[in-house]
Amino acid sequence: MTTYTSKRDAQAIQNGVHSNPFSVLGLQEWEDQLVVRVFIPGACEVEVIHHETGALIEELERDDVAPDLFAKPIAGKKEWFAYKIRARVGDHVWIQEDPYRFGPVIGELDEYLLGEGTHQSLWKVLGAHVITHDGVEGTHFAVWAPNARRASVVGNWNNWDGRRHAMRPRGVTGVWEIFIPQVGEGQAYKYELLDRQGQLLPLKADPVGFGSEHAPRTASIVRKLDGHDWRDDEWMQGREQTTKIDKPISIYEVHLGSWRRVKDEGNRPLSYSELAEQLVPYVKDMGFTHVEMMPISEYPFDGSWGYQPVGLFAPTIRHGTLEEFRDMVEAFHAAGIGVLIDWVPGHFPEDPHGLARFDGTALYEHEDRREGFHPDWNTLVYNYGRREVSNFLSANALYWFNEHHIDGLRVDAVASMLYRDYSRKDGEWIPNKDGGRENYEAIDFLRNTNITSYREAPGIMTIAEESTAFPGVSAPTNHGGLGFGYKWNMGWMNDTLRYMSHEAVHRKYHHHDMTFGMHYAFSENYILPLSHDEVVHGKGSLLSRMPGYPADQFANLRAYFGFMWGHPGKKLLFMGGEFAQGEEWNHNESLDWHLLQYDFQRGVQSLVRDLNRVYREVPALHRNDSNPKGFEWIECHSAENSVFAWIRYGDEGDAPVLVVCNMTPVERQSYRLGVPKAGRWVEILNTDSSLYAGGGRGNLGAAETENIGSHERDVSLSLTLPPLSTLYFQLEQA
Structure with missing residues (x-):
């Protein structure tokens, strides 16, 4: 039998070790002839046929040294031509295209x-x-x-x-x-x-x-990316107005797999289509401006909640297909709600089917595990200094913006990216070229990704989950910052939750926990987060962390929410918190929606709905969230009474708002607070209202100033402060 392939090439093709099979298979020049070579394991007979008519062109011969390789010169053919392959195994005959007759696609x-x-x-x-x-x-x-x-x-x-x-x-x-x-x-x-x-x-x-x-x-x-008929042009063209620092931003954080489940069908999670029908109207009704989904990039282990992703470009199949995910995003946009997703460029798991030693080398990660391994999560760290890896990640950000119309990314675990010694002991990390702990390559990656994202996808926002004092996280890159739009205020969250967990009688000793945040409140563009991290790992629910008897716990939580929504900074609340979920979050179970049959839970839900409404509708409560001119303390030293009071200002012409918190179970009558302007101050929100299952105590709707000086101001209000409550008063304007 005559051979039409070198022995070395034939054996390499047969054994699957040839590094460039396109130089051997398909239509090739061979000793001044054109030869077709086809590799079909198990074939008995292989023929080259006309691409259109199916007429026989040539019957190929089996190679001497490679039994699954068939080849033969094509008589009379001197130039490239289109053909198909007809093959037979036993009685089974089929026709196929030859992938090795096609040229490259990448230009x-x-x-x-x-x-x-x-x-x-x-x-x-x-x-x-x-x-x-x-x-x-x-x-x-x-x-x-x-x-x-x-x-x-x-x-x-x-x-x-x-x-x-x-x-x-x-x-x-x-x-x-x-x-x-x-x-x-x-x-x-x-x-x-x-x-x-x-x-x-x-x-x-x-x-x-x-x-x-x-x-x-x-x-x-294999999933098609093209062909989706997007119908959210109006939203996309105007979304830039929803992400500015002078706009109200109130975010509902959701784990799609446990927001609601279908008990009658094996306790399965909702599909993207069902979420479009149920979650979208709920978020709209509750008055949130944005929804933030915990990572939806594909991940292998449910217990990671998506924070150990393997498929950064794939919306998880747990809830449906890529197209159904897009439909859900579109439904949120139709309801006027922005869509944020958690993005995890900080690390990835070592699952063998994933990125770890992808081509047999430390391709995406560092070879030295002192740089490339996270001890906290048993994951691998991306090699941000390798240009192809940083390109892979930054392009992924643009992918979500461009292909799925995502409105923002909350970047997970930024602190772990910024510092080489994050959660590492001496000897377990490698200093940078200057001997320090900062990860220069990660810093450059974050800056470049933010620059590119804001340039290529107008109207988006990027948010950093960053827990350290790293300077300028939300400062522009041309001012030396990282270029994020916003940063989570982890210090505020930790301090205030610690304060609220104390029995009221002890709070006077921890008064500074509630006021300290104002020392740095305007150093970044902050989001105040009560996220999923605060209701897991034995921490209990927000409600369970409040002290006292059940009625006091609900009153504490309502007062705390009032404090949060009145405090400078955008808002974020994890699902279940809005109706005072009693149990710690469980990613395998639905939220306890049955609790809404009770007055206390319905009351908290109604309060959050109204807090969002007032926050959106009253400019003084959001316009200067990131500007010190929008805040003025009235009472920050009343530790003995555990009372806090401040003014929120909007732009010129906006009515100011007085926020007052009483964090003890004692009603305080005729409590005098100085205010900057005389007039009638209307009580626009009271967390003790009977509408929220509170005691219904307050100020009969408004309070008039008196010409009595207080708190270094010429006029003041005499107020009733219900126990464990937060009240908002807005100056009535002519």
Whole structure:
């Protein structure tokens, strides 16, 4: 038998170790002839047929040394031509396109940007894309694996045999690609890689895959990105007005898997479609301006709540498909609600199908675990100093903005990114080039991502969960800041929750916990967070952390919410807090919606609804959330009475608001507070109102100033302060 392939190439193809099969398979020049080579394991007969008519062109011959390789020169053919393959195994005959007759898809500009690590639309090149190539429908696959000897796509269509669809290397970029005809949306696939030594690695999910199988299965799924008929133009064009620092921002944080479950169907979580029908109107009714979803990027372990993602480009299949996720986003926009998602560029898990040692080397992570391992979470740290890795992450941010119309990212665990010694002991971390603890590469990555995001996606916001005193987190990058729009105020949260947990009789000794936050309240653009982190790991619910008998606990919580909504800073509340969930949050169970049959829970829910309404409608309560001109203390030293009072100011012409808190179970009558202007101050909110299951005590709707000096002001109000309450008074204007 005559051979039409070198022995070395034939054996490499047969054994699946050839590093560039496109130089051997398909239509190739061979000794001044054109030869077609096809690799089909198990085939008995292989023929080349006319692409259109199906007429026989040539019957291929089996190779001498590679029994699954078939080849033969094509008589009379001197130039490239289109063809198909007809193959037979036993009595089974089928016709297929030959993926090795197709040219590359990735262009020179894409190659250049990939190699440079500056491809802002990375996801449009890498991953799996359903396309028509040279008139044939199929899917183009591309993956970055620069240290692999061979890369293949495997799936049901090739019996998960990595020898059958080995990919084309794209030079110095380290990218591999292949167009596979007749593979379309919904197909499961993975990448099979050989490392530098030719050792087979665990099958890898696609780092830029747009869909995944249901856990515990881990394959990626081909999903189309194009074709969605977006109908939220009005929202997208005007959303910039919803994210400015002088606008009301009140965020409802949600874990989609446990907000509500369907008990009658195995306690399953709601789908994206059901969430669009149920969650959207609820958030709208409660008056929140934004919803923040805990990470929805695909993740393998439910117990991580999404904070250990594997598929950064794939909305989790737990609630439906990519298209259904988009429909839900669109439903929020139609209701006038912005959509934020938690984003996790700080670390990733070591699951074998994920990014860990992706091509047999520390590709996405650091080789030295003193830089590349998080002891807190047993996860790996991205190598931000590698341009391809920082490009992968920053492009992912743009992906969510551009492809899914997400309005903002809350960046998780920023502090762990900023410092090399975060949660590490001496000897467990490597200093930077100057001998310090700051992670220069991560800082540059965050700055560049913020710059790019705000430039390329107008109207979005980025939010840092950052718990240290790192300066300028929300300052512009051209002023030396990190460029975030907002930062979580973790200090405020810790101090005030600690204060509220004390019995009222002891609060006078901790008065500063409630006032200290004003020393730095305007150093950043702050969001006041009562997040999921405060109702897990044995901390109990917000309600359970309030002292006293049940009625006192509810009164404390209502007063605390009043304090929070009246305090400078945007607001964030984790689901369940708005109706005083009694038990600690459990990600495997629904919120305890049945509690709304009780007056106390309904009262808290009504209060949060009204707090959001007043916050939105009264400019003084939001316009200067991040500006010291919007705040003035009236009473901050009354530790013995545990009373706090301040004024909130808006712009010129906006009526000021007096916020008064009484954090003891003692009613204080004729309590005098100086105010900046004479007139009638209308009680616009009272957390002790009977509407909220309170005692119904207050000031009969308003209080008139008297010409009695108090608190260094010429006029004052004589007020009734109900026990454990917060009251808002707005100056009545002519």
